[in-house]
Amino acid sequence: MSAVADRYADLQELGVEVISVSVDSHFVHKMWNDHELTKMVDGGVPFHMASDQAGNIGRAYGVWDEDQGIELRGRFIIDPDGVIQAMEVLTPPVGRRIDETIRQIQAYQLVRASEGSEATPAGWMPGDVTLKPGPDLVGNVWKVWNPSMEK
Amino acid sequence: MRAVESLGSGVSTKGMTMAEETVGCGRVTGTVGGDTPAEGQPPETTTSQEVHVGVTVGQQAPDFKAPAYYQGGFTQVSLSDFAGKWVLLCFYPGDFTFV
Numbered sequence: 001m002s003a004v005a006d007r008y009a010d011l012q013e014l015g016v017e018v019i020s021v022s023v024d025s026h027f028v029h030k031m032w033n034d035h036e037l038t039k040m041v042d043g044g045v046p047f048h049m050a051s052d053q054a055g056n057i058g059r060a061y062g063v064w065d066e067d068q069g070i071e072l073r074g075r076f077i078i079d080p081d082g083v084i085q086a087m088e089v090l091t092p093p094v095g096r097r098i099d100e101t102i103r104q105i106q107a108y109q110l111v112r113a114s115e116g117s118e119a120t121p122a123g124w125m126p127g128d129v130t131l132k133p134g135p136d137l138v139g140n141v142w143k144v145w146n147p148s149m150e151k
Numbered sequence: 152m153r154a155v156e157s158l159g160s161g162v163s164t165k166g167m168t169m170a171e172e173t174v175g176c177g178r179v180t181g182t183v184g185g186d187t188p189a190e191g192q193p194p195e196t197t198t199s200q201e202v203h204v205g206v207t208v209g210q211q212a213p214d215f216k217a218p219a220y221y222q223g224g225f226t227q228v229s230l231s232d233f234a235g236k237w238v239l240l241c242f243y244p245g246d247f248t249f250v
Contacts (some may be wrong), residue, residue, distance in 0.1 A: 029220035032246035050227040052181035062205020074242040134183035
């Protein structure tokens with residue numbers, strides 16, 4: 001979570017709020033924040049660290065691991081209408097990449113701002129060309145985009 | 152999230168007055184939708200087969216309410232507190248784990 005906390009300012013700039021959830025109590029969250037995370041990120045975790053000891057929220061989101069009694073590493077991008085636009089679920093040993101999360105948020109924000117008239121091709125980064133889906137684009141994507149453009 | 156749209160957009164957390172929670176001894180947990188937490192009760196342990204519930208993209212995110220640690224204090228947080236904003240919701244296996 002320190003990786004997300006470290007990029008909280010960037011997320012706030014994009015108008016994104018963060019909530020983290022685990023089965024630990026909020027008391028343990030405090031201890032983890034005070035004794036470890038503050039040593040990794042200036043000021044510690046700036047967002048709500050929610051506690052879901054019975055796994056109710058995890059079950060609702062499909063990230064509850066019944067055998068271990070924990071929540072899997074699930075990451076959900078939720079838009080201002082409360083709709084889940086993206087999700088990624090990893091088993092515990094592999095961490096997320098916050099850069100990719102931010103890239104996806106930027107892409108979804110662009111799509112939303114264009115009211116769906118634009119789409120982002122594979123590997124899209126802010127500033128790169130977008131696609132404008134429509135009859136003229138069918139069979140013609142090659143004219144505006146190809147895989148070598150993906151950095 | 153539906154029920155909370157009346158909150159409108161632009162709900163800011165900046166300067167949000169944090170309702171301080173009374174710190175009790177009961178084991179607390181998060182609840183989904185309008186469920187009431189069984190205060191002080193241990194979480195239900197079940198040996199029955201897991202019923203797979205989950206969400207997928209394009210669906211409304213289930214609202215929830217949970218006790219939280221936030222900027223030095225204990226409070227409650229709901230997904231619907233941030234109606235009208237983009238939200239990054241991150242689950243992780245546990246505090247003090249290595250990844």
